Amino acid sequence: MPVHDHHEHHGHDLTQAAQATLEKSGEQWTAMRERVFEALAGFDKPASAYDIAEAVSKAEGRRVAANSVYRILDLFVGSNLARRVESANAYVANAHPDCLHDCIFLVCDSCGQTTHLDDDTITKNVRSAAKTAGFSPVRPVIEVRGKCADCD
Incomplete structure (x- = not known):
């Protein structure tokens, strides 16, 4: 990835x-x-x-x-x-404030722990899909809700 x-x-x-x-x-x-x-x-x-x-x-x-x-x-x-x-x-x-990019958050519904991922391929595809739909994305927000490994 x-x-x-x-x-x-x-x-x-x-x-x-x-x-x-x-x-x-x-x-x-x-x-x-x-x-x-x-x-x-x-x-x-x-x-x-x-x-x-x-x-x-x-x-x-x-x-x-x-x-x-x-x-x-x-x-x-x-x-x-x-x-x-x-x-x-x-x-x-932001643990890397000198670097600007979109983020993906994995949010545990049980304990609230949130993991931050960087995957420019996914966020680039989201921005591209938005533009194709005639939408100008400013700040894509991608959050995946579920359970972390400790709570699963």
Whole structure:
């Protein structure tokens, strides 16, 4: 299966890659954006804006509104720092924010674990089918619901 070749970042390296990508797009990397990104990256499953707001609130020792987190997450998605798992209304940090491509998510209905796959052949075919149907795809969202190997 053809896969997209890229370098995945982890930990502090991921935060630095996210900062560099955001600043390259002309946006500022603020302390709050860093806290939101680090909270998002700290989850092992897709996290909602409320989950992230709660994590940042605990770390900050003050209440952080989910609306503020939503605005930052929208910026992150638009800047390729995060991906939105549509069916769960949740987000995951993009482990390779310096690389733009379409994603496929495998979402476990039992435990919520979400696996991110890159397969440019599939997403290219989806884009091509959309164009053939007279549709201009902006951001294909491919999610496969089922059970992961641990829950099966």
